Amino acid sequence: MPDRSLSPTTPHDSAACLLCVAVSTPAHSGVGEPLSYASPRPLPPGTLVRVPLGAREVLGVVWDAPAEPAALPPGMVPRTVAGVLEGVAPLDAAWRRLVSFAARYYQRAVGEVALAALPPQLRDLTPEQLARRLRRPAPPAHPSEAVAKTIALTAEQASATAQIDTERGPFLLFGSTGSGKTEVYLHCVQRALAGHPAAQALVMVPEINLTPQLEARFRERFAPLYGEAAVVSMHSGMTPAQRLKSWLAAHTGAARIVLGTRMAVFASLPGLALVVVDEEHDASYKQQEGARYSARDLALWRGREQGAKVILGSATPSLESWHASTPASEGGPGRYLRLHMPSRIGSGDGAGTGELPRVRLVDMGQQPRSSGAGGVFSPPLLAAITERVQRGEQCLVLLNRRGFAPVLHCHDCSWKSDCPHCSAHQVFHKSDRTLRCHHCGFTQRVPRACPSCGNPDILPLGRGTEQLEEQLAALLRNVITPDRRAARVARIDADTTRAKGALEEQLAQVHSGEVDVLVGTQMVAKGHDFRRITLVAAVQPDGALFSSDFRAPERMFALLMQAAGRAGRDARYVAAQGSPPEMWIQTWHPDHAVYAALRRHDYPAFAARQLAERQEAGMPPFAYQALVRADARTQEAAQAFLQAASDAARAAGLPGLDQVFLFPPVPLAIQRVANVERAQMLLESPQRGALQRFLAAWQPLLHAERPRHRGLVRWLVDVDPQAI
Structure with missing residues (x-):
């Protein structure tokens, strides 16, 4: 696909600066690198700009220029940056390195990851609108005169916090349910913020419904010290205006603590000193749409790259984290320091001991x-x-x-309430007398009688x-x-x-x-x-x-x-x-x-x-996996694309192929969703580096193969999949 940032007819000032700008391009366009634009003045990397892309004007991020810039096609000149979001400081180099790594590792375009990491409202506001938004007075961030509540640590909590204070980490806080892991987080955040006036902490939870109670505890502890505005949340349940406000507070350093779900791992935190990933084992930390990143794994990479300490906490750690925290003396890699808190506190003020059920x-x-x-x-x-x-x-x-029951069933003719668009049943919801597909969302009223044979006695199966x-x-x-x-x-x-x-x-x-x-x-x-x-x-x-x-x-x-x-x-x-x-x-x-x-x-x-x-069995964490999934109008078309891509990889002798095993294409467990057939192909390697080299070299072949399969709707790569 041609670079839509270039035009043979756009007037161009020869004295203008040439910028690399990351923009969100179509997923299967094959355009994954930042695009070239002209600017009447130099702009530092990380600057937010509005640029033309095709017939639209979109948000972009000025990116670092490559060491050896590619020459422009003959007769083509770059289109000009439409505007600069002057009120927002450039995104720092650490944030850009995080985005570049995530795009490279998870096989996505840099612009896609970068723009998805920014609050949606930034993508819609013009520079003038954003300037007006930024001129609105912010609430005072002065701390109150109240004294922050502190809780005496147990011996196990004190031991864990002492090791976190003195060791580099990363740390796996293996604490039983009710052992007081949250109090350890609070203590470590307090120490990190006290260590530097610009220090910031990121605390992540796996689901939105866990955010309010955590936010209440953090506000109770830190609002008296740093003001109400020092603690902000970031999750998809917030309104666009709320997300923009929290993002700007973190980006400017006004927010000292950011609480959020997996999306918060991409928050702009120039003073990041500590990252906490609570319930680190939870599968919700793996994004299942677009760039399928693991927020837990990116948190570890970001902490190492920015010199911030990282705490992973769980009563039931993921097997990957447990293996990584197995000491070398016990035959493990010893990459994380495991901290054990086996005793249960069990009361709200830290006093007393509790027993596990x-x-x-x-x-x-x-x-x-x-x-x-x-x-x-x-x-x-x-x-x-x-x-x-x-x-x-x-x-x-x-x-x-x-729901009330997974399926309705007719005993006379064996009819079941199958979804007409998916290879799954519609679930019976008695409260509103509907049948709902939990995969595509299709909903209809419960029939008065069996649609197949007319039997009025159709019954729910399962619970x-x-x-x-x-x-x-x-x-x-x-x-x-x-x-x-x-x-x-x-x-x-x-x-x-x-x-x-x-x-x-x-x-x-x-x-x-x-x-x-x-x-x-x-x-x-x-x-x-x-x-x-x-x-x-x-x-x-x-x-x-x-x-x-x-x-x-x-x-x-x-x-x-x-x-x-x-x-x-x-x-x-x-x-x-x-x-x-x-x-x-x-x-x-x-x-x-x-x-x-x-x-x-x-x-x-x-x-x-x-x-x-x-x-x-040679499975993770002792091997590394990726899935390539194809969605098509027919199952045959989906599998044909995957098989052709596999054959092309072997024919090209791609780097790393000798250490990567490509399994045959198979249908997904739920193979049809919303009238789209789905197939997948598993890739496995004992070496992470070999798998990454292979995937990077395979991308052009996947893009080249797509036009040859007319029934193909989309394809995607899922690195380190959580479900197969």
């Missing part, structure tokens, strides 16, 4: 088939929930599937959180709490939290004790500090035990262990109640090794077993 397995093979709620709740579990509610305690029931909530409410309808009221059951999932502020309102009801039993998906199983929950139950967790995805047991173990951590977090409350916290797991496979390790809260034993299996 006892894990109880219910063998569903030994339970009566006609037990309560159609077999969902075994009699022992139902009795345990009832007893807790009668004592005024709260329970959490986990089912990682929203979702909506059905669980309804059935549990019926089972507990006669249970009375100590304050003489009927038990209340509530549900928190993606359906109940769609409205703005809904999640915060529902969490507040749980914290205030208005809810006795909370039914939810994984969004309530991690990070939340529920003080009165003493029992957690996972009712149908077995599916991940036999998944074709080799990471499924790791994700399952982490989810269940994190969910167990919601029980018994307040030691004083538990002691006053006299009932130790419990985690109940209903399973058809009680002897499985995953459950055996979970019963002992023995993550090291689980990790050791999993790593041994992966090493024997």
Whole structure:
């Protein structure tokens, strides 16, 4: 594709400066490097500019000129920069190096990564509009006269913070649920900010719903020291104006602390001194659209490159991080320093000690088939929930599937509520009598009768959180709490939290004790500090035990262990109640090794077993992977593109090919979404460098192959994929 920044007819002042500008070009255009533009005056790299691109005017970032600039095509002259966003200081060299590395490693264009990392409103504002925005008075950032609240550290917390203060890191803070990892983060941030007047800290969480409670704790600690404006958030749930305001505060240094989700890893932080990645194991840190980067891995790279300390925190670390933190004395690489906090604090002020919940397995093979709620709740579990509610305690029931039922089914003709656009079922949502596809979003009303044979008796198969909530409410309808009221059951999932502020309102009801039993998906199983929950139950967790995805047991173990951590977090409350916290797991496979390790809260034993299996099979972290995915009008077209690309790589003898194994193309598990067929091809190598060299050399061949396949919609490369 020709460089659309160049024109043979644009007037050009020979005295003008030639600039390299990173702009977001079409994904499959093959134009991945910064483009050439003319400017009447020199502009430093990192300057934000408006430039013409084709028939549009777009935002760009002045980029570093290559050591050997390429000659312009004969007869072509560069188009001229349309405007400069004068009020914004240039993005520094460290930020540009981060973007360049991310683009190179994840096989994307520099302009795509750079522009996606900037707040959307910057892309729309003209220089004049931005100047008016910047002239608006900012709220005063003076600290209040209040004294910052401090909490005495436990011996384990003090040991961890001392090592973080004195060692280089990076650090893996391996602390059990409720061990006080957040207090360690707060202490380390305070030390980092006190060390230099311009120092900044970045604290990341995996999901938006964890941001408000973390922000409240950081504001409580740091607003008295640095002012309310010193703490800002960055996540996709904010309005464009809010995101721009937070970004500018971080970019100018006015914000000393940035809290955010994975997108915050690209925040412009010129004084970055500390990076914290909480729940570092969570798959949400891997972007699944566009540039498929891992925010955790980029945080590690950024910290090393900028000289900032990096803390990865988790009760169930990713196997990659656990392996990297295995000391050399134990046969590991020892790249991270592992800090262990095994003891649970369990009370809000840091006093007292708490116990981890006892894990109880219910063998569903030994339970009566006609037990309560159609077999969902075994009699022992139902009795345990009832007893807790009668004592005024709260329970959490986990089912990682929203909706009422995964599918509607006709017993006469075997019709199922399949999505017409995807190779998946439409989920039955009873609350609004709809069938919804959770892949493409297609929604329709529930039919009055079977569309195939007319049978009016179509029934739901399987269970979702909506059905669980309804059935549990019926089972507990006669249970009375100590304050003489009927038990209340509530549900928190993606359906109940769609409205703005809904999640915060529902969490507040749980914290205030208005809810006795909370039914939810994984969004309530991690990070939340529920003080009165003493029992957690996972009712149908077995599916991940036999998944074709080799990471499924790791994700399952982490989810269940994190969910167990919601029980018994307040030691004083538990002691006053006299009932130790419990985690109940209903399973058809009680002897499985995953459950055996979970019963002992023995993550090291689980990790050791999993790593041994992966090493024997040559899987990450002992190998490096990439996926090439093709979307096309037919499955044949998708696989044909991938096979042709594989053949072209072999024919060209690309560098690194002797150390890269290309598997045959196969359909995805959900092979059709929104009437688009999807196929993928796995690449694997024992050497990261060999895989990177191969992918970089393969890019031109992939671009060249695309026009030869008319049915192809798009293709993409996913480096270090989290799901296969």
